[in-house]
Amino acid sequence: MTRKMWGLIPVLNCSQLLKLCAPQCKPSVCPITTPALRADSPLRTMSDQAFVTLATNDSYAKGVMVLGQSLRNHHTTRKLVVLVGPHVAEPCRDALRSIFDEVCVVDVMDSGDAAHLSMMKRPDLGVTFTKLHCWTLTQYSKCVFMDADTLVLSNIDELFEREELSAAPDPGWPDCFNSGVFVFRPSNETHEKLLAFCSENGSFDGGDQGVLNSFFNTWATADISKHLPFIYNLSSIAIYSYLPAFKQYGHDAKVVHFLGKVKPWHHSYDAQRGEVKGHSPSPDLCQLHPDYLLMWWQLYAKSVLPLMQQAYGDTPFSSGFVEANEDEEVKLHEDAREQPAPASAPPPQISSEERKQRWEAGQIDYMGADSFANIERKLDSFLK
Numbered sequence: 546m547t548r549k550m551w552g553l554i555p556v557l558n559c560s561q562l563l564k565l566c567a568p569q570c571k572p573s574v575c576p577i578t579t580p581a582l583r584a585d586s587p588l589r590t591m592s593d594q595a596f597v598t599l600a601t602n603d604s605y606a607k608g609v610m611v612l613g614q615s616l617r618n619h620h621t622t623r624k625l626v627v628l629v630g631p632h633v634a635e636p637c638r639d640a641l642r643s644i645f646d647e648v649c650v651v652d653v654m655d656s657g658d659a660a661h662l663s664m665m666k667r668p669d670l671g672v673t674f675t676k677l678h679c680w681t682l683t684q685y686s687k688c689v690f691m692d693a694d695t696l697v698l699s700n701i702d703e704l705f706e707r708e709e710l711s712a713a714p715d716p717g718w719p720d721c722f723n724s725g726v727f728v729f730r731p732s733n734e735t736h737e738k739l740l741a742f743c744s745e746n747g748s749f750d751g752g753d754q755g756v757l758n759s760f761f762n763t764w765a766t767a768d769i770s771k772h773l774p775f776i777y778n779l780s781s782i783a784i785y786s787y788l789p790a791f792k793q794y795g796h797d798a799k800v801v802h803f804l805g806k807v808k809p810w811h812h813s814y815d816a817q818r819g820e821v822k823g824h825s826p827s828p829d830l831c832q833l834h835p836d837y838l839l840m841w842w843q844l845y846a847k848s849v850l851p852l853m854q855q856a857y858g859d860t861p862f863s864s865g866f867v868e869a870n871e872d873e874e875v876k877l878h879e880d881a882r883e884q885p886a887p888a889s890a891p892p893p894q895i896s897s898e899e900r901k902q903r904w905e906a907g908q909i910d911y912m913g914a915d916s917f918a919n920i921e922r923k924l925d926s927f928l929k
Protein backbone atom coordinates (compact mmCIF):
# COMPACT_ATOMS: atom_id res chain seq x y z
CA MET A 546 0.00 0.00 0.00
CA THR A 547 2.66 2.52 0.98
CA ARG A 548 4.77 1.21 -1.88
CA LYS A 549 1.96 2.05 -4.25
CA MET A 550 1.72 5.49 -2.78
CA TRP A 551 5.34 6.14 -3.38
CA GLY A 552 4.81 4.99 -6.93
CA LEU A 553 2.79 8.12 -7.50
CA ILE A 554 3.92 10.81 -5.18
CA PRO A 555 7.35 11.55 -6.57
CA VAL A 556 6.19 11.40 -10.17
CA LEU A 557 3.81 14.29 -10.08
CA ASN A 558 5.48 16.01 -12.94
CA CYS A 559 4.22 15.46 -16.42
CA SER A 560 6.85 13.37 -18.14
CA GLN A 561 7.41 11.03 -15.24
CA LEU A 562 3.73 10.64 -14.60
CA LEU A 563 3.04 9.70 -18.19
CA LYS A 564 5.78 7.10 -18.13
CA LEU A 565 3.76 5.29 -15.51
CA CYS A 566 0.77 4.93 -17.77
CA ALA A 567 0.28 2.77 -20.78
CA PRO A 568 0.20 4.80 -24.01
CA GLN A 569 -3.58 4.46 -24.16
CA CYS A 570 -3.83 6.11 -20.83
CA LYS A 571 -2.18 9.33 -21.96
CA PRO A 572 -5.21 11.13 -23.36
CA SER A 573 -6.81 10.73 -19.99
CA VAL A 574 -4.91 13.75 -18.73
CA CYS A 575 -6.87 15.95 -21.13
CA PRO A 576 -9.62 18.06 -19.61
CA ILE A 577 -13.02 16.42 -19.68
CA THR A 578 -15.22 17.28 -22.63
CA THR A 579 -18.93 16.80 -22.76
CA PRO A 580 -19.73 14.02 -25.22
CA ALA A 581 -22.26 14.95 -27.86
CA LEU A 582 -25.66 13.46 -27.18
CA ARG A 583 -26.25 10.56 -29.50
CA ALA A 584 -29.33 10.48 -31.66
CA ASP A 585 -30.49 7.28 -30.00
CA SER A 586 -30.12 8.67 -26.50
CA PRO A 587 -32.44 11.61 -26.05
CA LEU A 588 -31.86 13.61 -22.94
CA ARG A 589 -33.45 11.42 -20.31
CA THR A 590 -35.54 12.55 -17.45
CA MET A 591 -33.46 12.59 -14.32
CA SER A 592 -35.65 10.11 -12.49
CA ASP A 593 -34.42 7.15 -14.50
CA GLN A 594 -30.86 7.69 -13.36
CA ALA A 595 -29.50 7.03 -9.90
CA PHE A 596 -26.51 7.05 -7.63
CA VAL A 597 -26.18 3.60 -6.08
CA THR A 598 -24.24 2.54 -3.03
CA LEU A 599 -23.98 -0.49 -0.74
CA ALA A 600 -24.08 -1.05 3.02
CA THR A 601 -23.21 -4.57 4.15
CA ASN A 602 -23.40 -3.83 7.88
CA ASP A 603 -24.18 -1.08 10.38
CA SER A 604 -20.71 0.48 10.30
CA TYR A 605 -20.69 0.76 6.53
CA ALA A 606 -24.24 2.10 6.75
CA LYS A 607 -22.82 5.16 8.52
CA GLY A 608 -20.51 5.78 5.60
CA VAL A 609 -23.38 5.37 3.19
CA MET A 610 -25.49 7.90 5.10
CA VAL A 611 -22.72 10.48 5.01
CA LEU A 612 -22.21 9.83 1.28
CA GLY A 613 -25.95 10.13 0.58
CA GLN A 614 -26.17 13.33 2.58
CA SER A 615 -23.15 14.77 0.76
CA LEU A 616 -24.86 14.06 -2.59
CA ARG A 617 -28.04 15.77 -1.32
CA ASN A 618 -26.08 18.76 -0.01
CA HIS A 619 -24.64 19.24 -3.48
CA HIS A 620 -28.11 19.18 -5.02
CA THR A 621 -27.96 16.10 -7.16
CA THR A 622 -30.89 15.84 -9.56
CA ARG A 623 -30.64 12.02 -9.64
CA LYS A 624 -32.25 9.40 -7.43
CA LEU A 625 -30.34 7.92 -4.51
CA VAL A 626 -30.45 4.14 -4.06
CA VAL A 627 -28.78 2.03 -1.39
CA LEU A 628 -28.42 -1.74 -1.44
CA VAL A 629 -28.36 -3.11 2.09
CA GLY A 630 -27.17 -6.50 3.24
CA PRO A 631 -29.39 -8.63 5.49
CA HIS A 632 -27.31 -7.76 8.56
CA VAL A 633 -28.09 -4.07 8.55
CA ALA A 634 -30.27 -3.36 11.58
CA GLU A 635 -33.83 -2.11 11.14
CA PRO A 636 -33.25 1.32 12.76
CA CYS A 637 -30.30 1.81 10.43
CA ARG A 638 -32.53 1.04 7.46
CA ASP A 639 -35.01 3.62 8.78
CA ALA A 640 -32.30 6.26 8.95
CA LEU A 641 -31.21 5.30 5.42
CA ARG A 642 -34.78 5.72 4.21
CA SER A 643 -34.77 9.35 5.23
CA ILE A 644 -31.77 10.08 3.01
CA PHE A 645 -32.23 7.66 0.09
CA ASP A 646 -35.11 7.38 -2.38
CA GLU A 647 -34.83 3.60 -2.37
CA VAL A 648 -33.47 1.13 0.17
CA CYS A 649 -33.19 -2.32 -1.44
CA VAL A 650 -32.47 -5.25 0.84
CA VAL A 651 -30.26 -7.76 -0.98
CA ASP A 652 -29.92 -11.20 0.52
CA VAL A 653 -28.04 -13.29 -1.98
CA MET A 654 -28.37 -16.31 0.32
CA ASP A 655 -32.14 -16.13 0.25
CA SER A 656 -32.56 -15.29 -3.39
CA GLY A 657 -32.67 -18.90 -4.63
CA ASP A 658 -31.63 -17.72 -8.09
CA ALA A 659 -28.48 -17.50 -10.17
CA ALA A 660 -26.86 -15.23 -7.61
CA HIS A 661 -27.41 -17.78 -4.87
CA LEU A 662 -26.05 -20.60 -7.00
CA SER A 663 -22.97 -18.55 -7.85
CA MET A 664 -22.48 -17.77 -4.21
CA MET A 665 -22.65 -21.47 -3.30
CA LYS A 666 -19.70 -22.01 -5.61
CA ARG A 667 -17.72 -19.04 -4.37
CA PRO A 668 -18.67 -18.31 -0.75
CA ASP A 669 -15.56 -16.13 -0.49
CA LEU A 670 -17.12 -13.62 -2.87
CA GLY A 671 -20.30 -12.93 -0.88
CA VAL A 672 -19.93 -9.16 -0.68
CA THR A 673 -18.96 -9.03 -4.35
CA PHE A 674 -22.17 -10.83 -5.34
CA THR A 675 -24.11 -8.34 -3.27
CA LYS A 676 -22.40 -5.45 -5.04
CA LEU A 677 -23.00 -6.97 -8.49
CA HIS A 678 -26.68 -6.90 -7.62
CA CYS A 679 -26.63 -3.21 -8.64
CA TRP A 680 -26.94 -4.37 -12.27
CA THR A 681 -30.47 -5.61 -11.53
CA LEU A 682 -31.78 -2.08 -10.85
CA THR A 683 -33.38 -2.10 -14.29
CA GLN A 684 -35.89 0.59 -13.33
CA TYR A 685 -32.97 2.95 -14.03
CA SER A 686 -31.35 3.42 -17.42
CA LYS A 687 -27.98 4.49 -16.06
CA CYS A 688 -26.36 4.57 -12.64
CA VAL A 689 -23.21 5.70 -10.89
CA PHE A 690 -22.00 3.32 -8.21
CA MET A 691 -20.14 4.84 -5.26
CA ASP A 692 -18.47 3.01 -2.39
CA ALA A 693 -19.56 3.63 1.19
CA ASP A 694 -16.12 5.12 1.84
CA THR A 695 -16.52 7.98 -0.60
CA LEU A 696 -17.61 11.53 0.13
CA VAL A 697 -18.80 14.04 -2.44
CA LEU A 698 -17.38 17.57 -2.33
CA SER A 699 -19.36 19.09 -5.19
CA ASN A 700 -22.06 18.19 -7.68
CA ILE A 701 -20.92 15.29 -9.89
CA ASP A 702 -24.08 14.74 -11.95
CA GLU A 703 -22.01 15.20 -15.12
CA LEU A 704 -20.78 11.63 -14.59
CA PHE A 705 -24.08 10.48 -16.11
CA GLU A 706 -22.83 11.72 -19.48
CA ARG A 707 -20.41 8.79 -19.44
CA GLU A 708 -21.12 5.26 -20.63
CA GLU A 709 -20.74 1.83 -19.03
CA LEU A 710 -18.16 1.04 -17.83
CA SER A 711 -16.49 4.34 -16.95
CA ALA A 712 -14.17 4.57 -13.99
CA ALA A 713 -10.96 6.21 -12.87
CA PRO A 714 -7.60 4.47 -13.17
CA ASP A 715 -6.43 2.76 -10.04
CA PRO A 716 -3.36 4.66 -8.88
CA GLY A 717 -1.61 1.42 -7.95
CA TRP A 718 -2.00 -0.09 -11.43
CA PRO A 719 -3.15 2.44 -14.01
CA ASP A 720 -4.30 -0.20 -16.52
CA CYS A 721 -6.91 -1.28 -13.98
CA PHE A 722 -9.79 0.89 -12.97
CA ASN A 723 -10.72 1.61 -9.40
CA SER A 724 -14.16 0.19 -8.63
CA GLY A 725 -14.96 2.71 -5.88
CA VAL A 726 -16.82 4.93 -8.37
CA PHE A 727 -18.10 3.70 -11.74
CA VAL A 728 -20.77 4.39 -14.32
CA PHE A 729 -22.90 1.42 -15.39
CA ARG A 730 -26.13 0.45 -17.17
CA PRO A 731 -28.40 -1.87 -15.21
CA SER A 732 -29.25 -4.99 -17.21
CA ASN A 733 -30.37 -8.43 -16.11
CA GLU A 734 -28.37 -9.91 -18.94
CA THR A 735 -25.14 -8.22 -17.85
CA HIS A 736 -25.89 -9.24 -14.28
CA GLU A 737 -26.20 -12.88 -15.23
CA LYS A 738 -23.03 -12.77 -17.29
CA LEU A 739 -21.20 -11.18 -14.39
CA LEU A 740 -22.42 -13.87 -12.01
CA ALA A 741 -21.37 -16.65 -14.38
CA PHE A 742 -18.00 -15.01 -14.94
CA CYS A 743 -17.47 -14.53 -11.26
CA SER A 744 -18.38 -18.04 -10.18
CA GLU A 745 -16.31 -19.62 -12.93
CA ASN A 746 -13.26 -17.39 -12.86
CA GLY A 747 -13.31 -15.94 -9.35
CA SER A 748 -11.60 -12.64 -8.63
CA PHE A 749 -7.89 -11.99 -8.95
CA ASP A 750 -7.95 -9.69 -5.93
CA GLY A 751 -10.68 -11.44 -4.00
CA GLY A 752 -13.13 -8.58 -4.44
CA ASP A 753 -15.32 -6.77 -6.93
CA GLN A 754 -12.48 -4.71 -8.40
CA GLY A 755 -10.79 -7.87 -9.67
CA VAL A 756 -13.99 -9.31 -11.13
CA LEU A 757 -15.04 -6.08 -12.81
CA ASN A 758 -11.60 -5.47 -14.32
CA SER A 759 -11.51 -9.00 -15.76
CA PHE A 760 -15.03 -8.74 -17.08
CA PHE A 761 -14.73 -5.23 -18.55
CA ASN A 762 -11.28 -6.14 -19.76
CA THR A 763 -11.10 -3.69 -22.64
CA TRP A 764 -11.40 -0.68 -20.35
CA ALA A 765 -7.69 0.12 -20.56
CA THR A 766 -7.58 0.14 -24.35
CA ALA A 767 -10.94 0.36 -26.09
CA ASP A 768 -12.56 3.71 -25.39
CA ILE A 769 -10.78 6.58 -23.76
CA SER A 770 -14.01 8.38 -22.91
CA LYS A 771 -14.54 5.68 -20.31
CA HIS A 772 -11.48 6.83 -18.45
CA LEU A 773 -12.38 9.42 -15.93
CA PRO A 774 -9.25 11.47 -16.64
CA PHE A 775 -6.27 10.98 -14.44
CA ILE A 776 -6.12 14.55 -13.27
CA TYR A 777 -9.86 15.04 -13.50
CA ASN A 778 -11.50 15.85 -10.24
CA LEU A 779 -12.55 12.31 -9.53
CA SER A 780 -9.32 10.53 -10.17
CA SER A 781 -7.24 13.23 -8.61
CA ILE A 782 -8.95 11.88 -5.55
CA ALA A 783 -7.59 8.49 -6.35
CA ILE A 784 -4.17 10.04 -6.25
CA TYR A 785 -4.83 11.86 -3.06
CA SER A 786 -6.40 8.96 -1.35
CA TYR A 787 -3.15 7.09 -1.81
CA LEU A 788 -1.41 10.10 -0.42
CA PRO A 789 -1.73 10.26 3.30
CA ALA A 790 -1.16 13.98 3.34
CA PHE A 791 -3.79 14.77 0.79
CA LYS A 792 -5.83 17.87 0.92
CA GLN A 793 -8.35 19.44 -1.35
CA TYR A 794 -6.78 20.29 -4.66
CA GLY A 795 -7.95 23.83 -5.22
CA HIS A 796 -11.62 23.70 -6.00
CA ASP A 797 -11.27 20.78 -8.35
CA ALA A 798 -11.59 17.86 -5.97
CA LYS A 799 -15.04 16.37 -6.22
CA VAL A 800 -14.96 13.01 -4.50
CA VAL A 801 -12.89 11.78 -1.59
CA HIS A 802 -12.31 8.03 -1.52
CA PHE A 803 -11.12 6.87 1.87
CA LEU A 804 -9.14 3.90 0.60
CA GLY A 805 -7.45 1.54 3.01
CA LYS A 806 -8.49 -0.52 5.97
CA VAL A 807 -9.18 2.27 8.43
CA LYS A 808 -12.38 4.06 7.51
CA PRO A 809 -13.70 7.37 8.86
CA TRP A 810 -16.25 5.54 11.01
CA HIS A 811 -13.47 3.61 12.74
CA HIS A 812 -12.44 6.82 14.41
CA SER A 813 -14.38 8.66 17.06
CA TYR A 814 -15.37 12.27 17.39
CA ASP A 815 -15.25 14.78 20.19
CA ALA A 816 -18.17 17.01 19.33
CA GLN A 817 -17.34 19.55 22.05
CA ARG A 818 -13.90 20.21 20.70
CA GLY A 819 -14.69 19.39 17.08
CA GLU A 820 -11.82 16.92 16.98
CA VAL A 821 -11.47 13.49 15.42
CA LYS A 822 -9.91 10.92 17.73
CA GLY A 823 -7.88 7.86 16.93
CA HIS A 824 -9.49 4.53 17.40
CA SER A 825 -7.48 1.84 15.72
CA PRO A 826 -4.37 0.77 17.62
CA SER A 827 -2.39 0.73 14.37
CA PRO A 828 -0.58 3.70 12.84
CA ASP A 829 -3.10 3.50 10.02
CA LEU A 830 -4.66 6.48 11.69
CA CYS A 831 -2.40 8.59 9.53
CA GLN A 832 -3.80 7.24 6.29
CA LEU A 833 -6.79 9.53 6.12
CA HIS A 834 -6.32 13.18 5.57
CA PRO A 835 -7.34 15.04 8.71
CA ASP A 836 -9.25 17.76 6.86
CA TYR A 837 -11.50 15.36 4.99
CA LEU A 838 -11.83 13.14 8.00
CA LEU A 839 -13.05 16.14 9.97
CA MET A 840 -15.40 17.07 7.15
CA TRP A 841 -16.81 13.53 7.23
CA TRP A 842 -17.41 13.71 10.98
CA GLN A 843 -18.94 17.17 10.80
CA LEU A 844 -21.42 15.97 8.23
CA TYR A 845 -22.10 12.87 10.30
CA ALA A 846 -22.64 14.94 13.47
CA LYS A 847 -24.88 17.49 11.81
CA SER A 848 -27.04 15.44 9.49
CA VAL A 849 -26.68 11.72 10.17
CA LEU A 850 -26.56 11.39 13.95
CA PRO A 851 -29.95 13.10 14.45
CA LEU A 852 -31.53 10.57 12.05
CA MET A 853 -29.90 7.69 13.91
CA GLN A 854 -31.06 9.06 17.27
CA GLN A 855 -34.56 9.35 15.95
CA ALA A 856 -34.50 5.85 14.47
CA TYR A 857 -33.00 4.18 17.54
CA GLY A 858 -35.05 6.08 20.14
CA ASP A 859 -34.12 4.70 23.56
CA THR A 860 -32.17 1.76 22.17
CA PRO A 861 -28.45 2.31 22.61
CA PHE A 862 -26.29 2.31 19.49
CA SER A 863 -22.71 3.08 18.63
CA SER A 864 -22.65 6.76 17.76
CA GLY A 865 -18.90 7.10 17.43
CA PHE A 866 -18.87 10.10 19.75
CA VAL A 867 -16.27 10.22 22.49
CA GLU A 868 -17.60 10.42 26.04
CA ALA A 869 -16.07 13.24 28.06
CA ASN A 870 -14.39 10.86 30.54
CA GLU A 871 -12.70 8.78 27.82
CA ASP A 872 -11.16 11.91 26.55
CA GLU A 873 -7.90 12.15 28.43
CA GLU A 874 -7.12 8.50 27.90
CA VAL A 875 -7.56 8.70 24.15
CA LYS A 876 -5.49 11.84 24.06
CA LEU A 877 -2.67 10.17 25.97
CA HIS A 878 -2.65 7.21 23.64
CA GLU A 879 -2.47 9.46 20.69
CA ASP A 880 0.37 11.48 22.09
CA ALA A 881 2.35 8.36 22.79
CA ARG A 882 1.76 7.00 19.34
CA GLU A 883 2.10 10.06 17.22
CA GLN A 884 5.21 11.53 18.72
CA PRO A 885 7.84 8.84 18.70
CA ALA A 886 11.21 9.59 20.29
CA PRO A 887 12.79 13.01 19.79
CA ALA A 888 10.00 14.76 17.97
CA SER A 889 10.73 18.12 19.50
CA ALA A 890 14.00 18.91 17.75
CA PRO A 891 13.58 20.42 14.29
CA PRO A 892 13.98 17.65 11.69
CA PRO A 893 17.33 17.70 9.92
CA GLN A 894 17.46 18.00 6.14
CA ILE A 895 17.20 14.55 4.59
CA SER A 896 18.06 13.24 1.18
CA SER A 897 15.39 12.40 -1.36
CA GLU A 898 16.29 8.71 -1.11
CA GLU A 899 15.99 8.80 2.65
CA ARG A 900 12.67 10.58 2.36
CA LYS A 901 11.45 7.89 0.00
CA GLN A 902 12.46 5.20 2.48
CA ARG A 903 10.64 7.00 5.27
CA TRP A 904 7.59 7.39 3.11
CA GLU A 905 7.57 3.70 2.34
CA ALA A 906 7.88 2.96 6.01
CA GLY A 907 4.78 5.06 6.60
CA GLN A 908 6.66 7.94 8.23
CA ILE A 909 5.17 10.84 6.39
CA ASP A 910 6.28 14.35 7.07
CA TYR A 911 2.86 15.97 6.88
CA MET A 912 4.06 19.33 8.05
CA GLY A 913 7.29 19.47 6.10
CA ALA A 914 8.53 18.03 2.82
CA ASP A 915 5.41 15.90 2.27
CA SER A 916 2.96 18.66 3.17
CA PHE A 917 0.12 19.25 0.82
CA ALA A 918 1.48 22.65 -0.20
CA ASN A 919 4.55 20.97 -1.70
CA ILE A 920 2.54 18.33 -3.47
CA GLU A 921 0.14 20.93 -4.78
CA ARG A 922 3.05 22.88 -6.26
CA LYS A 923 4.08 19.75 -8.15
CA LEU A 924 0.53 19.21 -9.35
CA ASP A 925 0.29 22.84 -10.44
CA SER A 926 3.41 22.56 -12.51
CA PHE A 927 2.00 19.36 -13.99
CA LEU A 928 -1.26 21.04 -14.98
CA LYS A 929 0.43 23.95 -16.77
Ligand SMILES: *[C@@H]1O[C@H](CO)[C@@H](O)[C@H](O)[C@H]1NC(C)=O
Binds near residue numbers: 601602605672
Ligand atom coordinates in the same frame (compact mmCIF):
# COMPACT_ATOMS: atom_id res chain seq x y z
C1 LIG B 1 -18.73 -4.64 7.27
O1 LIG B 1 -18.66 -4.84 5.87
C2 LIG B 1 -17.40 -4.58 5.31
C3 LIG B 1 -17.50 -4.58 3.80
O2 LIG B 1 -18.30 -5.56 3.34
C4 LIG B 1 -16.37 -5.55 5.86
O3 LIG B 1 -15.11 -5.33 5.29
C5 LIG B 1 -16.30 -5.34 7.36
O4 LIG B 1 -15.41 -6.27 7.94
C6 LIG B 1 -17.68 -5.49 7.99
N1 LIG B 1 -17.60 -5.07 9.37
C7 LIG B 1 -18.13 -5.75 10.35
C8 LIG B 1 -17.98 -5.18 11.71
O5 LIG B 1 -18.71 -6.81 10.16
Ligand SMILES: *[C@@H]1O[C@H](CO)[C@@H](O)[C@H](O)[C@H]1NC(C)=O
Binds near residue numbers: 681683733
Ligand atom coordinates in the same frame (compact mmCIF):
# COMPACT_ATOMS: atom_id res chain seq x y z
C1 LIG C 1 -34.90 -7.90 -14.47
O1 LIG C 1 -35.20 -8.90 -13.50
C2 LIG C 1 -36.09 -8.46 -12.47
C3 LIG C 1 -36.16 -9.54 -11.43
O2 LIG C 1 -36.06 -10.80 -11.99
C4 LIG C 1 -37.43 -8.13 -13.10
O3 LIG C 1 -38.35 -7.69 -12.11
C5 LIG C 1 -37.23 -7.03 -14.11
O4 LIG C 1 -38.44 -6.72 -14.76
C6 LIG C 1 -36.19 -7.44 -15.13
N1 LIG C 1 -35.91 -6.29 -15.97
C7 LIG C 1 -36.02 -6.32 -17.29
C8 LIG C 1 -35.74 -5.04 -18.01
O5 LIG C 1 -36.33 -7.33 -17.88
Ligand SMILES: *[C@@H]1O[C@H](CO)[C@@H](O)[C@H](O)[C@H]1NC(C)=O
Binds near residue numbers: 738741746
Ligand atom coordinates in the same frame (compact mmCIF):
# COMPACT_ATOMS: atom_id res chain seq x y z
C1 LIG D 1 -13.86 -17.03 -17.66
O1 LIG D 1 -12.74 -16.27 -18.19
C2 LIG D 1 -12.44 -16.59 -19.54
C3 LIG D 1 -11.18 -15.85 -19.91
O2 LIG D 1 -11.30 -14.49 -19.60
C4 LIG D 1 -13.63 -16.25 -20.43
O3 LIG D 1 -13.35 -16.55 -21.78
C5 LIG D 1 -14.84 -17.03 -19.97
O4 LIG D 1 -15.96 -16.66 -20.73
C6 LIG D 1 -15.11 -16.75 -18.49
N1 LIG D 1 -16.22 -17.56 -18.03
C7 LIG D 1 -17.46 -17.11 -17.96
C8 LIG D 1 -18.48 -18.06 -17.47
O5 LIG D 1 -17.78 -15.96 -18.25
Ligand SMILES: CC(=O)N[C@H]1CO[C@H](CO)[C@@H](O)[C@@H]1O
Binds near residue numbers: 797798
Ligand atom coordinates in the same frame (compact mmCIF):
# COMPACT_ATOMS: atom_id res chain seq x y z
C1 LIG E 1 -9.75 19.09 -14.90
C2 LIG E 1 -11.21 19.27 -14.74
O1 LIG E 1 -12.03 18.64 -15.39
N1 LIG E 1 -11.56 20.13 -13.82
C3 LIG E 1 -12.95 20.43 -13.54
C4 LIG E 1 -13.25 20.16 -12.10
O2 LIG E 1 -14.48 20.67 -11.70
C5 LIG E 1 -14.62 22.04 -11.91
C6 LIG E 1 -15.93 22.45 -11.29
O3 LIG E 1 -16.99 21.69 -11.81
C7 LIG E 1 -14.54 22.32 -13.40
O4 LIG E 1 -14.70 23.72 -13.62
C8 LIG E 1 -13.19 21.89 -13.88
O5 LIG E 1 -13.10 22.06 -15.27
Ligand SMILES: [Mn+2]
Binds near residue numbers: 693694695725802804
Ligand atom coordinates in the same frame (compact mmCIF):
# COMPACT_ATOMS: atom_id res chain seq x y z
MN1 LIG F 1 -13.58 1.97 -1.21
